[in-house]
Amino acid sequence: MPxxxxxxxxxxxxxxxxxxxxxxxxxxxxxKELEIDPAVIRRTVVIAFEAEMNIVxxxxxxxxxxxxxxxxxxxxxxxxxxxxxDLDLALQEGWSTATxxxxxxxxxxxxxxxxxxxxSDQFSVKSQVGEGTVVSxxxxxxxxx
Amino acid sequence: xxxxxxxxxxxEEACDGCLACMRACPTCAIRVKHDKASVQADLCIDCGxxxxxxxxxxIIATTQKLEEFAHFAFKVAIPSPVLFGQFPLEVPPEIIxxxxxAAGFDAxxxxxxxxELGARAIADYAERWRGARPLVNMTCPVIVRxxxxxxPRMTEQLLQMEPPRxxxxxxxxxxxxxxxxxxxxxxxxxxxxxxxxxxISIVQPAEGGKSSLDGTVGxxxxxxxxxxxxxxxxxxxxxxxxxxxxxxxxxxxxxxxxALPYVLRHYRYIxxxxxxxVTRVFDDVERGKLxxxxxxxxxxxxxxxxxGNLTVDNVYVCQAKLQTLMAGLPASDxxxxxxxxxxxxxVDFLLEHPFAPRVRANAGxxxxxxxxxxxxxxxxxxxxxxxxxxxxxxxxVTLAHDVAAGEAAPTDCVLLSxxxxxxxxxxxxxxx
Numbered sequence: 001m002p003x004x005x006x007x008x009x010x011x012x013x014x015x016x017x018x019x020x021x022x023x024x025x026x027x028x029x030x031x032k033e034l035e036i037d038p039a040v041i042r043r044t045v046v047i048a049f050e051a052e053m054n055i056v057x058x059x060x061x062x063x064x065x066x067x068x069x070x071x072x073x074x075x076x077x078x079x080x081x082x083x084x085x086d087l088d089l090a091l092q093e094g095w096s097t098a099t100x101x102x103x104x105x106x107x108x109x110x111x112x113x114x115x116x117x118x119x120s121d122q123f124s125v126k127s128q129v130g131e132g133t134v135v136s137x138x139x140x141x142x143x144x145x
Numbered sequence: 146x147x148x149x150x151x152x153x154x155x156x157e158e159a160c161d162g163c164l165a166c167m168r169a170c171p172t173c174a175i176r177v178k179h180d181k182a183s184v185q186a187d188l189c190i191d192c193g194x195x196x197x198x199x200x201x202x203x204i205i206a207t208t209q210k211l212e213e214f215a216h217f218a219f220k221v222a223i224p225s226p227v228l229f230g231q232f233p234l235e236v237p238p239e240i241i242x243x244x245x246x247a248a249g250f251d252a253x254x255x256x257x258x259x260x261e262l263g264a265r266a267i268a269d270y271a272e273r274w275r276g277a278r279p280l281v282n283m284t285c286p287v288i289v290r291x292x293x294x295x296x297p298r299m300t301e302q303l304l305q306m307e308p309p310r311x312x313x314x315x316x317x318x319x320x321x322x323x324x325x326x327x328x329x330x331x332x333x334x335x336x337x338x339x340x341x342x343x344x345i346s347i348v349q350p351a352e353g354g355k356s357s358l359d360g361t362v363g364x365x366x367x368x369x370x371x372x373x374x375x376x377x378x379x380x381x382x383x384x385x386x387x388x389x390x391x392x393x394x395x396x397x398x399x400x401x402x403x404a405l406p407y408v409l410r411h412y413r414y415i416x417x418x419x420x421x422x423v424t425r426v427f428d429d430v431e432r433g434k435l436x437x438x439x440x441x442x443x444x445x446x447x448x449x450x451x452x453g454n455l456t457v458d459n460v461y462v463c464q465a466k467l468q469t470l471m472a473g474l475p476a477s478d479x480x481x482x483x484x485x486x487x488x489x490x491x492v493d494f495l496l497e498h499p500f501a502p503r504v505r506a507n508a509g510x511x512x513x514x515x516x517x518x519x520x521x522x523x524x525x526x527x528x529x530x531x532x533x534x535x536x537x538x539x540x541x542v543t544l545a546h547d548v549a550a551g552e553a554a555p556t557d558c559v560l561l562s563x564x565x566x567x568x569x570x571x572x573x574x575x576x577x
Contacts (some may be wrong), residue, residue: 004519005511005512005515021432025432028431030518032297032298033512033518034511034518035508036296038301038502041298042298048168049433062528068515070511070512074172141511
């Protein structure tokens with residue numbers, strides 16, 4: 001494992017739409033400050049944002065953890081919530097359990113997890129119904145997915 | 146490392162360390178150390194904010210004079226559309242073109258054709274574009290540099306195209322070299338410019354590479370010659386010569402901050418002017434708030450190029466005159482249309498080297514950057530957060546970064562160091 005250079009953890013509260021997106025905005029400005037390649041920033045921020053929104057929309061609470069190493073960026077998102085009963089289904093583009101209210105706000109079009117997977121170089125998701133979900137992504141610093 | 150050329154120089158003797166320029170700089174490129182302002186060249190975007198803010202005459206615009214082009218056999222003016230709104234309405238475009246000849250140019254290029262070509266090429270580019278939106282126009286050199294320095298993630302949203310003035314430079318050299326039998330190196334393509342930034346875009350194009358233009362002269366330099374010509378024609382009672390430029394409305398639209406809507410009709414388009422407004426909009430773009438917008442036409446100067454730092458008339462008066470002029474002109478004219486149709490298939494607008502984010506000098510490797518970010522965070526905790534600027538950096542955040550980079554000390558802060566306060570009192574006795 002490459003050395004960890006920098007890490008940040010953000011606590012996210014479920015249903016807190018007011019503050020939704022703050023963690024990914026902070027990660028974005030941090031990466032900008034570190035002069036990380038713009039394409040890598042874009043992918044990392046998409047991942048962090050989608051993951052953050054998943055917590056806000058579906059879970060009770062969770063954390064977004066960001067880790068920078070010499071080689072890559074890791075984003076791990078763990079929540080305490082309902083879990084995902086059928087992961088294969090949740091990974092299909094367009095599949096969603098969002099309410100009309102969420103859709104009115106412009107979310108819940110079933111692109112969350114698929115988007116995270118598409119932007120990751122390594123991706124894994126583990127979920128336990130009734131307990132919660134852990135989504136892990138890695139984005140390498142030097143190359144295209 | 147590239148050395149960046151800029152359109153300004155600082156006169157150390159005249160500078161009294163008043164902090165006005167430092168506070169005005171949109172990219173935090175200025176520091177005031179030991180009572181003197183200095184610029185971090187790799188952060189400067191040539192917007193001219195410091196020049197406007199300085200009341201001591203310590204920041205001087207470096208301009209080119211027509212005499213500097215004397216070694217060229219043939220000098221051709223490319224008139225910025227803004228020029229046509231600078232004179233009283235009794236001075237029509239055809240007199241302005243004659244005034245340019247009287248000022249010392251050998252010919253005045255029919256720039257309306259290149260602008261129309263540019264408009265078409267931009268419409269085609271937008272039509273084919275499948276990447277991130279909104280797209281941003283590349284015609285204002287300050288906006289291009291602002292994106293390279295402060296919004297690196299947006300560089301791909303810049304139109305990766307040569308501006309029309311570059312196309313004009315290439316074409317006029319070809320044209321006159323054929324017509325006069327001169328080598329193209331002996332033909333000067335000179336832009337008559339409303340701003341400093343255009344000069345820099347020629348001396349040092351933002352994308353690297355080499356400009357097809359040879360330089361600029363500011364509008365003030367030709368202003369009197371044009372007025373004198375108008376007086377001469379008026380006194381002789383002679384007929385106005387036939388118009389060779391500004392024959393139709395589209396050319397003059399380029400002097401306004403809404404040059405492009407007529408070719409982008411079905412696009413969700415906004416026009417933004419003035420650097421503070423542009424940065425607010427770009428911040429929103431970065432936050433993903435403007436996904437519904439297809440195209441942003443933006444200019445660093447408030448109200449557009451008519452407010453450039455090398456203009457003469459008031460920007461609102463200039464705009465009103467342009468509106469009157471445009472109302473009297475046809476929507477298109479056959480000469481321009483024929484030239485555009487002839488040239489369009491042969492013009493390559495795409496940049497040879499695309500715009501890329503500007504690489505900061507001395508940024509260090511990833512580990513060093515991480516170290517600096519961490520140290521800056523620690524330092525920032527000890528700073529008051531008032532952004533008073535008395536330390537010589539524009540904000541507490543910039544001071545923290547300077548400390549992390551080894552270029553400043555936390556004790557530069559007047560609230561952390563009595564000594565610094567005393568030093569300032571010595572420099573500015575009136576505050577004692």
